Amino acid sequence: MMGGYGDIKLLREDGLRLDGRKVDEMREVEIEAGILPAADGSAWVKHGLNVAVCAVYGPMEAHPRKIQRQDRCVIDVRYNMAPFSTSDRIRPGYNRRSREISKVTAESLESVVLVERYPRSKIRVEIEILAAEAGTRCVGITAAAVALADAGIPMRDLIVGVAAGKIEDTVVLDLDKAEDNYGQADLPMGILPTTGEIAFLQMDGDLSIEEYNTCVEYNMKAAKEIHELQKDALKRRYEEKMRGES
Amino acid sequence: MSGAGTGAELRLVTPGEAIETSSGVRAGTGTISYGDAIIATKVGWVNNNNGVISVDPINSAYMPRSGDLVIGVIESVRNNLWFADVNGPFNGLLPMSLAPWKVEFGAAREQMDIGDVMLARVQEVDEAHNIVLTMKGVGLRRLKEGFMLEVSMTHISRIRGDNDSTLNMLKDATDCRIIVGDNGRLWIDGDSEGLSVMKKIIDFVRNEGHKENFKATLVEFIEDARRNL
Numbered sequence: 001m002m003g004g005y006g007d008i009k010l011l012r013e014d015g016l017r018l019d020g021r022k023v024d025e026m027r028e029v030e031i032e033a034g035i036l037p038a039a040d041g042s043a044w045v046k047h048g049l050n051v052a053v054c055a056v057y058g059p060m061e062a063h064p065r066k067i068q069r070q071d072r073c074v075i076d077v078r079y080n081m082a083p084f085s086t087s088d089r090i091r092p093g094y095n096r097r098s099r100e101i102s103k104v105t106a107e108s109l110e111s112v113v114l115v116e117r118y119p120r121s122k123i124r125v126e127i128e129i130l131a132a133e134a135g136t137r138c139v140g141i142t143a144a145a146v147a148l149a150d151a152g153i154p155m156r157d158l159i160v161g162v163a164a165g166k167i168e169d170t171v172v173l174d175l176d177k178a179e180d181n182y183g184q185a186d187l188p189m190g191i192l193p194t195t196g197e198i199a200f201l202q203m204d205g206d207l208s209i210e211e212y213n214t215c216v217e218y219n220m221k222a223a224k225e226i227h228e229l230q231k232d233a234l235k236r237r238y239e240e241k242m243r244g245e246s
Numbered sequence: 247m248s249g250a251g252t253g254a255e256l257r258l259v260t261p262g263e264a265i266e267t268s269s270g271v272r273a274g275t276g277t278i279s280y281g282d283a284i285i286a287t288k289v290g291w292v293n294n295n296n297g298v299i300s301v302d303p304i305n306s307a308y309m310p311r312s313g314d315l316v317i318g319v320i321e322s323v324r325n326n327l328w329f330a331d332v333n334g335p336f337n338g339l340l341p342m343s344l345a346p347w348k349v350e351f352g353a354a355r356e357q358m359d360i361g362d363v364m365l366a367r368v369q370e371v372d373e374a375h376n377i378v379l380t381m382k383g384v385g386l387r388r389l390k391e392g393f394m395l396e397v398s399m400t401h402i403s404r405i406r407g408d409n410d411s412t413l414n415m416l417k418d419a420t421d422c423r424i425i426v427g428d429n430g431r432l433w434i435d436g437d438s439e440g441l442s443v444m445k446k447i448i449d450f451v452r453n454e455g456h457k458e459n460f461k462a463t464l465v466e467f468i469e470d471a472r473r474n475l
Contacts, residue, residue, distance in 0.1 A: 041305065059307060059335040070374060112261075114278070114287060119374050121335045149261050152305035154287035156278060157262030194262040194285075231260045234289050238258060238304050238456070 008182045010167040017167075019176060026162075026174045026222050031142070031233040033150045041151025043233070045143040048176060049133035054143035055126045056151040062122035073118035077106040077125045079140055085132040101137045108161075108190040108200035109144055114154040123153060134180035135163050138188050141200065146230050150237070156192075158230050159199055160223040163188040164215035171211050173218040187215045193227035196220060259286040259301060266299050274300030304456065306399045308429045310334045310377050314368040317394060317427035318379065320360050325352045330364065333396070333429040336375050344369060344380040346387070363389045365425060365433070392423070392435030395448050399430045401455035412461060419468045420444045443471050 010018060017023070027048030036042035039055035062068040067076075079101040083090050109125065125147070127140040138161030145158045165175045167183035175186055185205025189198055207215060259265060264283040273279040276288045277299055286292075290303040310316070310332060318330030318338055326342040342349070347357050358364060365387055369380040381387070397405070405426055406413050417424060420443045422436030434444050450467050454460055 040307065061336050118335060121375070149289050150305065152288055152303050152307060154276070155261040156280070156285065156287060158260065192262070194264070195280075231263070234260050235258050238289070 008178075010179055010182060011170060017172060017176075018178060021174075023170060023172045024218050024221070026225065027176065029142075029226055029229055031146060031226075031229045033146050033233040033237045039147070039151070041147045041149070041153070043143045043146035043150060045139050045146070047135065047139045047142070048174075049131055050129070050136055050139045051131040052136065052139045052143045053128045053130060054140065054147040055128075056123065056144070056147040056153065057126075058123040058151075059118040059121035059153070060124070062120060067122070068120045071119055072115040073113075073121040073123055075106045075109050075113060075115070075123050075125060077102045077109065077127065077144070079105055079127045079129070079137070081129040081132055081136065085129050101140070104200060104202065105137065105141055105144060108141060108159060109148065111197075111199040112145065112155045112157050112159045112192060113148060114156060117154055123148070134175055134177045135161075135188065137161065138163050138190075141190050142226055142230065146233055149230075149234055157194045157197075158192075158227060160191050160193050160226045160230065161188065161200070162191065162219045162222040162226065164218040164222075166205065166207060166211055166215075171207075171214040171218065173222055185211075187212070187219070189216070189219045189223075191219060191223040193223045257292040258290070259292055260289050261285075261287050265292055265301075266294075271297045271299050274298040276301030276303055302400075304400060307335070308333045308399055310338070310368050310371050310375075310429070312368050312370050314428035315425075316366055316368060316379070316429040317389070317425065317431040317433055318364050318366055318429075319394075320358050320362045320364065323355045323358070323360060326354060328354060328358055330366070330379060332366075332368075332377065332379070333431060334375075334377065336377055338366070338368070338377040338379040340364075340366060340379040340381060344378070344382055346381050358388055363394050363433070365389055365427070389425075389433050392433055393441065393445075395432045395434065395445070396430055397432065397448065397452055398455070401451050402426060402428065402430055404455045404460055405432070405451055407461065412464070415465070415468070416444065416447060419472065420447070443468075446471050 030046040032044040035044045036055050041056040043054045045052045079098050081090050083092050125144050129136045141161030164173045164187050166185040167179050185207045187203050190200030263286045266284045273284045277284050284299050286301045288303040290301040293300045316332045318332045321331045322329045328340040329337040332338045366379040366381050370378040420440040422434050422440040422444045425433040
């Protein structure tokens, strides 16, 4: 087995994965919009055992002045994992990993938000991971998209974070913790679900072109499913209030 | 939420959703055209006004436009100008030349200090969102008494009603003075009984203001509130 960890088995005899999912089956996803009263927009996403909360503030004046852009707004993302989000306690505060994820999340959100509408401004996006089980950067992006839409910030599309990867030379969708740690490759993507454009892509490990194409295909399919849940969360927040009154 | 009560089916859209693909329609606020489709950029209700497709957003930040009547809070004072928070992304600038007083250079603080509330109009907004305010105009002044309240931007038109009908109803019911700013802020003043009713009404608007039968329930609510006084 390539890139193997000895005799760790990630696929069962019957072809299913350890948690009983099929190779192209996603973990269960739940999304809720508008859960934080203090924020301009907010979202809660549960993706398998991952739990992320996102709050959006702004647009506001960008401070310090040196980060201002005269022709567009900047998106200030702060991705943070709670100390209790994994079995090993995470030392609170900024670290190299959270800095990287904040940066790539901000860049993928910039491709959906109509940043040119708010010159010199800043939109603050705070993503807090309360529970982590592999794929938190994708969950963070999914939550940020819902929170931005909830805040009434103009966007050309929502954005969905999904990941596919390879375990035991088999391409699978949505890696869980064991598959992420002991698998061979991981391909998280940020997808604009309506147009199928890719705003964010990272690859950890090696994939052949055929395997890569299968990963993309799986991710696109999952993005459509999560997109429906995002839309549903946003609409539910307001339709519930409207129902039974007209 | 125009279109409410017209009998037309309201359609709720989310960003990225294609609203209309037929030709002959134009993209209005809250939408962009992408290829030959018109796409929503906000969560809101679709509105078709003579071929201009727009989305009335459910939640929106205040973006100042020239001519807006705004209620501002002074954030900082310089020798000859004030900076006021007008609930937008940037502070509004009020130069001495557009203030209703003539004071010595360096004595701006004597007229308005940090934390003071004022009623002003937006004179000018440039493409970089610099906001210039003016206090020259009828009724524009420093608000010395009363209370300032904030509501969601989408509820402002609901508080006013058609031709200020709802607003006049509130004034009659509570015997309060009320000023509705375009920036999502209200100023109210009156006797304590009227004020307590008014505050209850504004709370009611915050919770119910987006609903279709808002005005009917508001009338009921006002009657209840006055009976319980």
